[in-house]
Amino acid sequence: MGLELLSFNSNLSNQLNKANTSCYWFLKLYYGDESSFTGLSDKYRAISSVDYYGLVSSWGSLNFNLDPENFITNQNIWSIDIINTDNTIGGGRFSDLLSSNNYENRKWELYANDENLSDSDAEIITSGTISGDFKHDEKKITLRLQSLNAKYNSEVPNSSISQGSYNNAPPKNRGLAIPMLYGDFSIDTTYPAPLDQYVSSVKVPAVVVDQYNQATGKVEIKPDSVALHTLYTKNLYHYNDGLYSACENSNVTVTASTPVIKFSGRAFFAYQPLTGQQDAVDREP
Secondary structure: OOOOOOOOOHHHHHHHOOOOOOEEEEEEEEEOOOOEEEEEEOOOEEEOOEEEEEOEEEOOOOOEEEEOOOOEEEEOOEEEEEEOOOOOEOOEOHHHHHHHOOOOOOEEEEEEEEOOOOHHHOEEEEEEEEOOOOEEOOOEEEEEEEEHHHHOOOOOOOOEOOOOOOOOOOHHHOOOEOOOOOOOOOEOOOOOOOHHHHOEOOOOOOEEEEEEEOOOOEEEEEOOOOOOOOOOOOOOEEEEOOEEEEEOHHHEEEEOOOOEEEEOOOOEEOOOOOOOHHHHHHOOO
């Protein structure tokens, strides 16, 4: 959303024009496929039957720059502080949500309303994308919110294994980019099972983001940062010394919407074509 003259409904405009106003802000932080969001404000509010947690301790400074001669508008990166103490949201800390909800590069929306008005009088002020640069300790987390312009002219891949989002990632994987997948990477179903598991046209990388999840007892892997059309339990391989070994698919679970792959155990199997006897004889030294 670029900078433009805000046009509010008459109810909200009248309240804002008063010498004393009870205006408040509330924020939507979208995650995953952006069909869901976490609601925040500076105190608890139930707005249109949705909970908005009162965790915003500082709204920071939201500034816009306008260059009318060159028709350029720009919103600076906006930083807000969120309370991160225990038992403040979902029985835990807000930082706990960073590993379960993928907020990075997802949409945020800021709204305004007045305490004396109905929920339907709320108006959007601005929106943008959530930066993955999360900084937090046991008391506070700082979110960096970017303008929508950050979605354009940006480097790709645009999601990485950050400390705040993936605390249990292997140290060597921190800072690595999360892949972006395009195309068809399904197995070749013309082969009978179980050979179909070992035959695929192309194999693509995925990154370990949780080296061992105690709740599930599984290793967690990210093949992408946005929802995929399909993931298969038979499509998980380990590469070593020129050979791809397939994980026993009964030990694999997949979620395409998040997306995430989880596996347990050490059962990996490789398909190695056999060499004919005559060829073997011919190749003997």
